[in-house]
Amino acid sequence: MSGDERDQGTTGGSDRGRGGRNDGFDDLLDAIEAGEGYYLRCPNDHGSLPPRRVCPHCGARDLDEHPLPESGTVATHTVVRVPTPQFADDAPYATAVVDFGTVRLTGVVDADPEAVETGMTVGATVGESRTSGERLVRFVPR
Numbered sequence: 263m264s265g266d267e268r269d270q271g272t273t274g275g276s277d278r279g280r281g282g283r284n285d286g287f288d289d290l291l292d293a294i295e296a297g298e299g300y301y302l303r304c305p306n307d308h309g310s311l312p313p314r315r316v317c318p319h320c321g322a323r324d325l326d327e328h329p330l331p332e333s334g335t336v337a338t339h340t341v342v343r344v345p346t347p348q349f350a351d352d353a354p355y356a357t358a359v360v361d362f363g364t365v366r367l368t369g370v371v372d373a374d375p376e377a378v379e380t381g382m383t384v385g386a387t388v389g390e391s392r393t394s395g396e397r398l399v400r401f402v403p404r
């Protein structure tokens with residue numbers, strides 16, 4: 263049973279925000295909104311975010327869901343002053359990559375963009391773009 267049926271990436275969320283299908287990502291947003299955010303972990307302790315069927319690091323298919331930690335720390339951040347049209351009314355804002363231990367999430371920080379710092383502790387929640395109303399991951403300082 264070597265299974266050559268591979269995940270061809272049709273469930274990959276790489277075109278998120280383009281108005282395309284991102285149902286798996288929406289599931290994650292639903293879970294975070296309900297306070298039940300989760301991530302996937304393979305037997306080798308690699309973390310990844312849903313939707314996935316295969317570990318992106320080692321190819322393991324045995325992925326378990328684990329609760330997302332209550333808070334993480336800002337690993338990198340960027341202040342956006344000249345946004346794309348779909349975020350026109352949100353600027354300026356800070357986007358950050360937040361480290362939750364084994365996984366990282368990207369989102370908008372719910373704080374004065376100038377106050378966002380690497381190492382800052384934040385929790386993940388779900389908010390909406392002021393411009394488009396589209397749901398996105400927001401980080402709230404803890």
Ligand SMILES: [Zn+2]
Pocket residue numbers: 304305306307308317318319320321322
């Ligand atoms: Zn793995």
